[in-house]
Amino acid sequence: MKASWYAEALYGALKGKDEKEGIRIFTHFREVLKSRGHSALLSLIPHELEKITERERAHHQVQLVIANTESAKKWAHAYDHYEKEGIIQKNATRREVVDPSIVGGFQIRTKEIVIDGSYKKPLVQLYKKITNQN
Numbered sequence: 001m002k003a004s005w006y007a008e009a010l011y012g013a014l015k016g017k018d019e020k021e022g023i024r025i026f027t028h029f030r031e032v033l034k035s036r037g038h039s040a041l042l043s044l045i046p047h048e049l050e051k052i053t054e055r056e057r058a059h060h061q062v063q064l065v066i067a068n069t070e071s072a073k074k075w076a077h078a079y080d081h082y083e084k085e086g087i088i089q090k091n092a093t094r095r096e097v098v099d100p101s102i103v104g105g106f107q108i109r110t111k112e113i114v115i116d117g118s119y120k121k122p123l124v125q126l127y128k129k130i131t132n133q134n
Helices: 003-014 019-035 039-043 045-059 071-084 120-130
Strands: 061-066 093-098 105-109 114-118
Touching (some): 003 019, 003 045, 019 039, 039 045, 045 061, 071 114
Antiparallel strands (some): 105 114
16 A cells, blocks of 8 residues: 555545544544554555645646736636636635746636637748748
């Protein structure tokens, strides 16, 4: 048995529980490990739980990619719109990233989706059309 498997099980069991219930679950969890002869894994589980937490945090992160810092306020309404429509998770952590290559507009990136409202793609298409590089 791997410590990561136990950590995943513990993480799932503790998710959304209050402190009192969490203590009860952890006590039972520790007893199960001891009864299976896996108590040596107890020291490895906190590290595995940190990995899981970091993975979850990264999964709930949304990047608002903008051309410059002044654009953040201008395009915040787009972010709010997609959040209101349920395309972006409401409890997500928003991180603003400046990428001058998008020239203007915005991109919203999550692990699963990219919403491209930037000027980069239309400008590249226009350039290709003008220079006959289709």
